[in-house]
Amino acid sequence: DDLYCKFSFVYGQDWVPTAGLEEGISQITSKSSVLPTTLVWNLPIDITFKSTNPFGWPQIVLSVYGPDFFGHDVVRGYGAVHVPFVPGRHKRTIAMFVPESTSRLQQLTSWFTGRRPEFTDPKVVAQGEGREVTRVRSQGFVTVCFNVMTKDLHKLGYDVGSAQGPGPQGFHSF
């Protein structure tokens, strides 16, 4: 309960955000009292990218935080997903996970102190490098709804799908 969510976009070197927030933080949401008891943020994010290379297609990285039993703010999950290539409306359910403690004792102490293992940088979940040394536990899901528009992709020889957006706007919302 009382979770909030940080988002950031990870993209390659050839990508430049032209409008919108690259990183942000959501409001705190509470559990809904009626079934289904999901946490709803409904946080709209609006970002526009331009790029010269599809390599490093942007990904959204989400990290969810919330108070634990003792009221410490702890991380509740990390997750990342590529922004869909195909223009249109997409719904993505991201499986969230958190890094595991290295030992039982660590786990216990971290539970007590409320300082659970966290990624040094949430962006590591968007790349594969170094992930082999981590062990994670999955925790819940976040659903992200994307409304994607593309411009001139077809003109440049990239065929990503049927629709061709009229404008350069990429719009994402929870």
Place this chain on the structure above:
Amino acid sequence: MYWCEGGAVRSSVPRPSVPGRAHAQPRARALALRGCGPGAFPLPLPFPLPFPLPARPGRAEAAAAAFPFPQPPPFPSRRGRRRLRCRRAAAERSSTMSAARPGAAGAERELPPVPSTSRTSFAELSVRQRMRDKLKAARIKAEITLSQEDPSPQPRLLKGIRERKAGVRLDKTSDNDKFREMPEGESHLPSKVKFRDSVKKLKQKSTFQNDLPSEEEAYNFFTFNFDAVPEKIKVGARKKNGLNEEEEVGEECVETHEDEQEEDEMDEDVRLVKDDDLFIGQTDEDLLVMKPVDWESYTEQLKREKEFLFVPSMSAVPTSEKMPSNVQPRYLEDEGLYTGERPFVSQSNQNILENRILRQDQGKEWFGDDGKILALPNPIKQPPTRPPIFSLEEGIAPELETVYRKAIKMTSTNQYFVGPGDFQGLFQLDIDISGLIFTHHPCFSREHVLAAKLAQLYDQYLARKQKNLTKLLTDKLHALRSAVQYSIEGGGGDGVPVAQQSIPEYKMEIRQTRRLRDAEQEKDRTLLKTIIKVWKQIKSLRDFQRFTNTPMKLYLRKEEVDQKSDEKAYEAEIQAEIKELLEECMEEYEKKMEEYKTELQDWKSWKKAQKSKKKKKKKDTHVDEESEDYEFGEERVKPIPPKMASTLEIEQQVREKADNCRRKPGEPILVPELTLSGNVTPTEQCPRAEVVRREDVKKRSAFIKVLFNSKEVSRTVTRPISSDFRVHFGQIFNLQIINWPESLKLQIYETTGISSTTLLAEAFLPVPETAVLTGSAPLEEIEFSSDQRVMLDHEGVGSGVSFSFEADGSNKLTLMTSGKVSSSVSWAVGEKGIPLIPQVSQQSTGVPSTLKNIDAIASIGTSGLTDMKKLAKWAAEAKLDPNDPNNAALMQLIMITTSGEAHVPDFFRLEQLQQEFNFVSDEEFNRSKRFRLLQLRNQEVAEFRNYKQVPLHEREISEKIFQDYEKRMQERDVIDSKNYLDAHRAVVANYLQKVRESVINRFLIAKHHFVLSDLVNEEEIPSLGILGLGLFKLAEPKRPLRPRRKERKKVTAQNLSDGDIKLLVNIVRAYDIPVRKPVMSKLQQPSKSSRAFKEMFAASPSAQSSPNSPDWALNQVLVRPFVEVSFQRTVCRTTTAEGPSPCWNEELELPFKAPNGDYSTHSLQSVKDEVFINVFDEVLHDAVEDDRERGSGIHTHIERHWLGCVKIPFTTIYFQARIDGTFKVNIPPVLLGYSKEKNMGMERGYDSVRNLSEGSYITLFITIEPQLIPGESVREKFDSQEDEKLLQAAEKYEAECTSKFPSRQCLTTVIDLDGKTVFITRYIKPLNPPQELLDAVPDRSQTAAELVARYVALIPFLPDSVSFAGICDLWSTSDQFLYLLAGDEEEHAVLLCNYFLGMGKKAWLIIGNAIPEGPTAYVLTLEQSQYVIWNPSTGCFYGQYDTFCPLQNVYCLISSDNIWFNLQEYDSPGRINFDVSKPKHWKPFFSRSLPFPGLRSIQPEELTYEHSDKAAALELQSRIEKILKDKIMEWRPTRPTRWNRYCTSTLRSFLPLLEQNQGKDVEDDHQAELQKQLGDYRVSGFPIHMPYSEVRPLIEAVHSTRVHTIDVSNVEFALAVYVHAYPQNVLSVWIYVASLVQNR
């Protein structure tokens, strides 16, 4: 009334208006409300009202009517009902139940008579009547109050009573749970005992009233204490509040109760009314009951559950219980009857079941006579309930059965084949394997061997018979004879010459044919004979062993012939033969006779000659003659005349021969017939050994593998070997092939038993001709044999083992396993009747197929196919057409062969799928600039590592991007001397660059190796110490008197950008800044004696200045210093302070910009920039040119004169995070116009301390904001050539030391330039310093040491992190260091230490911490029982107790044979003892337990030095001077820069002197000199001294002095450079810069 939830709902009583006592109503209602406590009955149930009116009114009856308690609730809970029942049964056997059944009223059944039956029904009626009335009234009243809703003034007290009463009531009627409330409420009643009594009475009384409860009974429910349930549940607090009231009421109740018996009804009635009135007055709110949820304890629950739950015990039931009493169990088994075996059921389960059964009624029926549960002998159902899955093949579990799918050829895989582009489709080869016959097998018995022989012979016989050569030849013979006959006859008549000629030919032929026929006939006959013989052997063997193994039987069919004709033919034949032979003989005779005659003639002539000779010789020598003669006689024999062959003889011969090889006339023709119709003796009748053999045979089976191009493609089923050693397969394999078959092979395997499979033999199948198609191919028998040696222990003869048929063991025979496979290979025919044969023209799939066409095998033999050289030779000779696509594969092969290596192109590809991902061809890929850019960026090439936004189009990428990179690539080996001005240094720089690149590559690789801590932030487990400290911290004062700097949060240098990082420089204060000399316009001390004079007065300069006191006082401002910090060409300055010991305490903020905007750790590490902290003097000059203006304005020029500087490399700050301390200001030895004011301090004592170390000092604090996390060293395990033991010991030692003093660095092993771990002591070795230096000062060792230190310091300083872009601290050996002429502290320190050792001093290497370098290496020497600390990078030395020694902490001492770790409490040099012999203070690495193993030093034996090259130095000098002059002019773009040549030459003359004196002890006679020579000039200038590495630092240094910034219009400059060359090309550079302003 309703049962309502939670007791919160009020309900009016839907009752018919019964006239009667209204006062009873509230109670009833209260009851109703109370009754439905929370959770008691969740469903609102209609209370069964109205209740019927009894026929006989009475007091008790009335009460009962008013309170319908006897009526049980319609659906009481089970528990409740049970308890209720119990309660009733215990309390009374009254007819309370009958109250619900009014119809049964009056019947006095089941109740024992009770004496007290005095109550009249009348009285009861009247009471009831009254009660009813009152009830009604009360109800009306209550309803009114209900509507009014007025709160009552004292609800709580009254409620308590009501509650209690209601509780009682409820308990009786419906819910037992309510009952629990009673005891507490009642316990306060003093008259509890009385109640009991009353109950007893009541009991007695009510017994006779059947249908209605008596009044007492009814009343009892209000008051009676059923304290049977000792519940301890607290009732609401409210109840307690009402305690007093309760007591009152209780007493009242008791009273009434008592009265009931003694007083009249009225009395009681009144009281009751009174009682009730209490309630009537209440508002309905009071009727609500608030109480906690009823709760039942677990134990209670268990207790209850126990009553109706049954847990069968697991203990065994005694048999007696299971049996009807007095019946003994009877065991059928004991009586000899068969009882089936029961399946296993665990005893405990059985016991449970038995116990359970026993609980039931008639449980015993379940047990049989033996005391066991009756059951079928085997209760398991025989047929399975699940439908069976039928398997096609036995023995394979259905789920494991494999499903055959036709092989699908992936077209995509085709591209990796060698072959042609056009794929023709599949070809098919049918291999039919019909069977296998063993001609010998180890398991053959003797009979089998014979039988096989017989069969073989018979086969031979059949074959011969089929050919029938004998007959053929006989016919021929006859034909020839007749022909001869004819020709002779005809010839006589016609005389045809041709025929005549041919007669001898015929005859010849006849002879030949006859001979052949005879041979054949003989063969036939012997074959027949052998067949018969073998058969006889078999028969005898069968007789002998008394059983038969083979079904073979030989029949000899006799063909009867006509005796006479046969004889005639025989005779005719013989005669003909005789005749022919005679003829032959005659011919021969004639021939021989002729020969004889000639021979005889010869002999005779010879004889004559001989005789004549003899005669002659007789005359000569008698003896010799004789012997000779004898000899001759011996030699020449007289020819014997040929004998005429007699006819008889010939006949004899012919007949003999005919007897031998020909059937006798009249003898029947024998035709052998071999049948398999014989009976094999059944196994039972065989002897043991034979049985074993037969069983062994049965165990054996065989299968055949088909190998195509020596790959197994299929195999036959395994079939058992039959008793006649035949195996029938009858399988046809269709091989779909792509390649031309190179070989077809069958492998025959034999399996014995289950496991062992042996390869018996291999048989090669010929690849069929293209004409051989399926259907037409005959079965061929391919023989095989194996050389296996098998010995068997039964009747089987084995193979490879000799055996014999004879009893005596003679005539041994050895047979090998052999047999025949009958099979056929043919090409399949496709659907359309097209044979699926690879066309000859398509056979380009492999070399052999190509060869087939041209038949290379024929020319070079098969072995040539593997020999590439031969093949190539052949190909060259055969003049293959290289353009023929058929030959492509071969040509390719030959190309490779002839090019040298005999490699067949292998088609192994590492990234075999790469091709599929290639979206452009490689050429295009390489041509594209964009792709190249992307590739380079991905490779993290320095220039492109952070390249953003690679352009989308090719045309947008300019060639320039690659220029730098390409240039670098090209110039990697080209030495650029432009920047270095010195060939050697250029080479070194190039070398360094290469080392650096390799280190960078290694670092980049290491950077991609992550450990957990890189990715996951995890709190460490707090240790006890940390916890303790944490607690201690809590007790700390909030604002300590001496605050310490807090650790700041560190920032990872990832997400930083320009401007984020700032360099904070806090300039606190300075000491001993040089002061201006009084302006000596008058040339006070022009003479040379000034030096002496100065020295003389140096002790008391105040004396010098005191005389001109007024003027002195005015010009008190000796110096106005300010500090300017320049970093990356950004300049910040403090305000101007005054005096030689100024205090600024100012914080300057300088922005930091990383190169290329790359803020990654390793980029920051290699920032070469230095922070220059320059101390200037601000000089004001009066600029008023006109005296008239003096009154109206102030015009001054501000000049700044450089006094000194401190240089701190950025990397030091970066790694140290902060630099805090007092630094020596690098002040040039000569400052024109300034003098070191040593005596301005008032206290002499203080000064004297300071004077020990001359120079100015500045206190600084430098840090980076935000604090950056310094990169970690490369986590790479370097390999080592050190002994493993030593390395382990080193690790242990380091661990021990670090555990004791975690802050002290312990160094045992370091990494050398090759990237190998080397033990540190190997670096220390006495080395010879340059001889030149020693020669310079031969006598004074102290001076020599200083000189050497200076020499070492002159080698440029270059931190490893800069040179190698990572914190891998590489240690180079001294010769490497001298060659590279660049290194950091370690290298300097090692070299200096080695020199000192070479000079015979006692020297150690100190590993410690110094400012500003941080962790560093110094050198310690012991000179005259005093320890001296040397700073190798500056050449300065300090005493152990020198306060200004930059070395702050000492961690380790290292000598050439040991390492000592500092175990002392303190580690600052002034406070420790350097005596390493004390193990308390210094922990040695090599000790007694681990003696020094005599590690060889890695340093060279001796250093050789290049002699200093004076000419090169001179050239360099002029070049530097020119560059610097250009630069100064460049820095002054707006103003003209004039050079004072005269001054320059003067300055130049000073410089060598400075070098000679090492910048010391040179007084400022320069000033005087200049003044003398230049006249009226205001000169400010200084020499800068630097070690030479390259030009850039020199320019920087000059720039930082800001000499060029002088704004005075008539300024002139002077610049002189002097380069002094030391051995090994170590250069010392002096730059003298001066500005001159002419005084007016």
